[in-house]
Amino acid sequence: MTRGRFITLEGGEGAGKTVQAARLRDALEARGVGTVLTREPGGSPGAEEIRRLLVSGPVERWEPLAEAMLHAAARRDHVLHTIEPALERSDWVISDRFVDSMIVYQGYGQGADLEVLERLSALSLGGFAPDLTVVLDIPVAEGLRRAGARAESNRYERMGTEFHERVRQGFLARAQTDPERFAVVDATAEPDTVGRAILRVVLERLTVPFDG
Numbered sequence: 001m002t003r004g005r006f007i008t009l010e011g012g013e014g015a016g017k018t019v020q021a022a023r024l025r026d027a028l029e030a031r032g033v034g035t036v037l038t039r040e041p042g043g044s045p046g047a048e049e050i051r052r053l054l055v056s057g058p059v060e061r062w063e064p065l066a067e068a069m070l071h072a073a074a075r076r077d078h079v080l081h082t083i084e085p086a087l088e089r090s091d092w093v094i095s096d097r098f099v100d101s102m103i104v105y106q107g108y109g110q111g112a113d114l115e116v117l118e119r120l121s122a123l124s125l126g127g128f129a130p131d132l133t134v135v136l137d138i139p140v141a142e143g144l145r146r147a148g149a150r151a152e153s154n155r156y157e158r159m160g161t162e163f164h165e166r167v168r169q170g171f172l173a174r175a176q177t178d179p180e181r182f183a184v185v186d187a188t189a190e191p192d193t194v195g196r197a198i199l200r201v202v203l204e205r206l207t208v209p210f211d212g
Ligand SMILES: Nc1ncnc2c1ncn2[C@@H]1O[C@H](COP(=O)(O)OP(=O)(O)OP(=O)(O)O)[C@@H](O)[C@H]1O
Pocket: 011, 012, 013, 014, 015, 016, 017, 018, 019, 020, 146, 147, 149, 150, 187, 188, 189, 190, 191, 192, 194
């Protein structure tokens, strides 16, 4: 059996990751590709428990490296229990955020050492990496405006505009250093347009198997 492919959607608050992850799942399913939609932090029972520690409570709750370690522990559980088994049975996996959010939020955003975060990432994932990472790029004010329209803000949304500006630049910087894995998509357009741009990248970069 051919192994499935692993796609991650990244970007700041309100960029449209959750909306577009579901659209991409639908587009792939319509092409006959079995698809699992998942998210970080979370995506497996253990990792969802850790998620609660990360997304709620006061902004200053965690020291940045401790916070990254919680993300890494959750991610290892997520990969072992959800992502790997899906890829093994030939499903494609779409994750709403993954390791790049940890490196960008805790590193660029909160000031943890980038090299230490890379080591933590390698330690927790081994050689495992996404086949494709789509960064949804949007000006911070527009993303926060979209996210702010939702009922409840989470801990990360409360971290302030300068933090979110560093996060935006962090994603763009990471994408530039690894253009083979990353693609940056303008997320300011309407959902249909953004969805078409994402699907175009997926079809260009990854071979979608024929139905049946
Ligand atoms: N292209 C778009 N144009 C206008 N509004 C959008 C667009 N995409 C998403 N939205 C709306 O913006 C809000 C944020 O979108 P979504 O939840 O998908 O973002 P997100 O990247 O997952 O955010 P977070 O990082 O906070 O989880 C939602 O209310 C969604 O309906």
